[in-house]
Amino acid sequence: MSGNDVIVSLDIGTSKVRVIIGEINNGAINIVGVGSADSEGIRKSAIVDIDQTVQSIRSAVDHAERMVGIQIADVYVGITGSHIGLQSSQGVVAVSNEDREIGTEDIERVLQAAKVVALPPEREIVGIVPKQYLVDGLDGIQDPRGMIGVRLEVEATIITGAKTVIHNLVRVVEKAGLNIAGLILMPLAAGQMALSKDEKSMGTVLVDIGAGATAISVFDQGNLVATSTIPIGGEYITNDISIGLRTQTNVAEKVKLKYGCGVIEDAAEDQVFKVTRIGSNEEKEFSQVDLANIIEPRVSEIFQLVRAEVARLGYKELPGGYILTGGSVSMPGILSAARRELNSSVRVAVPDFIGVRDPSYTGGVGIIQYVSKFARSRGTAPVKKQSKRKTSAAQEKNGFFESVKNWLKEFI
Known part of the structure; x- marks a missing residue:
């Protein structure tokens, strides 16, 4: 694999840190490596513990490096949040x-x-x-x-x-031994992957439901015209399950992923599972319908908030409807709940690449597509050759302000 044709994206989310390695071959993108690790030190899409976040990034990078057999030096980092x-x-x-x-x-x-x-x-x-x-x-x-x-x-x-959010993001990436090739706005990256040219032109809302927050991006006449973040996401569904079933949060998360359903009518009464309740060693049996009774109100609330926020931004009826993405939209019944609450056309966007066919990878794959498109249009190489990481303290300090300043000139 030629290092000059490699783009690496870094998506630091509330529940997972994802590293995706893309190889550009004659203009076509091939996903050749994926690494992920549980996020530690991230709350509601914000960094709250530098050292834990650095460790999570290193784990995800090591995972991707072992898959491909190269050492990652330069990454394009996704940035999002209510501060944007x-x-x-x-x-x-x-x-x-x-x-x-x-x-x-x-x-x-x-x-x-x-x-x-x-x-x-x-x-x-x-x-x-x-x-x-x-x-x-x-x-x-x-x-x-x-x-x-x-x-x-x-x-x-x-x-x-x-500034504080940007500098903390830069600090954790550089402390993990990586060079920042550029900061990419996640709504632009996700829109590059999830939306067609016509959808961007006629007016469409991209809704990225993550673990800690829901990002709303409005595209109209081919451009990103508005963005907002609602501080509610998949973690809140997990917390509701934990309280409703009186079990630990990690157990609630596993139950949600295996048996969760966004609407009660799609749930099956004969799908049963057992959980250990807090305060006792006894297991209690529940059905998927019991679980859906907990999940559906929270899912409905999320989409009600999305619709209200889009209206607050000044956009009510957009011809392109709503496009859903993010890790939390994989749950069965989410599409039905969204169509009911949003009263519009809705679809789920999933990357069409082997190894990343899951809505949670939309942002990371989108970064690679976004960088590839604009680097190609400028006639420059997407990134520098991936090689050994920087190790000296002086080199770690060197970077953000100059590299991003130069990147803004060369990239956009």
């Missing part, structure tokens, strides 16, 4: 070439001009996504390179985040 904000911006520059042909340097300058916005001291620019370019007033241009013009403009979306 979007704001529109514009940039204008004069074309610098004497022959007035627009080149890559002009695009970089106009994007830098669009990034000159006033921000509170506690916030930082994560990335910039161009919506369209204008050449001498002509709009609707997606790639102006090679065109002739005097004035180049861009209408873009600036992605900002809380």
Whole structure:
């Protein structure tokens, strides 16, 4: 395998840390390695313990490395959360070439001009996504390179985040011995994998239900126009089961994964299981219907909150409906519950690659597709050769601000 054709994504979630290795071969993506580990030190998608999170990342990386037989050096890291904000911006520059042909340097300058916005001291620019370019007033241009013009403009979306959250994320990745090739907004990455071009154009809501939170992303006219996070997810269903059955949380999680059903009418009375109750050594028998009576109200609440949040963002009836993804949507009956509560067309997005055909891998695979697409469009190699990790303290400190600054110039 050629190291120059490898992209590695790192998805740090509330329940799992996932590392996915993708090989780019003549423009096609092959998933060649997957590593996962239980998340420790993460609560509601936020890092609460640096050392535990570092250990989880190392475990997931080691798992992926053993599968493929390479040492991972550079990773693209997904970032999401309620701290993420979007704001529109514009940039204008004069074309610098004497022959007035627009080149890559002009695009970089106009994007830098669009990034000159006033921000509170506690916030930082994560990335910039161009919506369209204008050449001498002509709009609707997606790639102006090679065109002739005097004035180049861009209408873009600036992605900002809380400095403390960004710096903590960077710190855990670098302490795990990895180099950050770039920070990728997870809604953009998941949208790259889960949504078709038509769905992005006509208006669609992407709902990523994870363990600790539910991320809502609205796409319209081909662009990400709004994003929000609801601090409720699969963990809350597990907690309800733990309380309802009076059993330990780890037992409740296993029961949910094996027997869980999102709606009562789809549950089977003859599907029975036993759990050990807290405070005694005795086991008590329950049916899948008993379990569904606990799960359905919480699932319904999640989708009611999603619908209310989409309305609050200013989008009520979008033709593309809702696309569900994330680890928590694998449960039987989730689709039925979603259609009932959202009163719209709903489908579940699953990556179509061997080894990652599960909604929980949508974000990680999406990062690889997103990087591959934009790296190819710029005519640059996706990542550097994967090799031995950095080990010196000086090298570990070197990285984020310069690498992300350069990445923003070279990547978007």
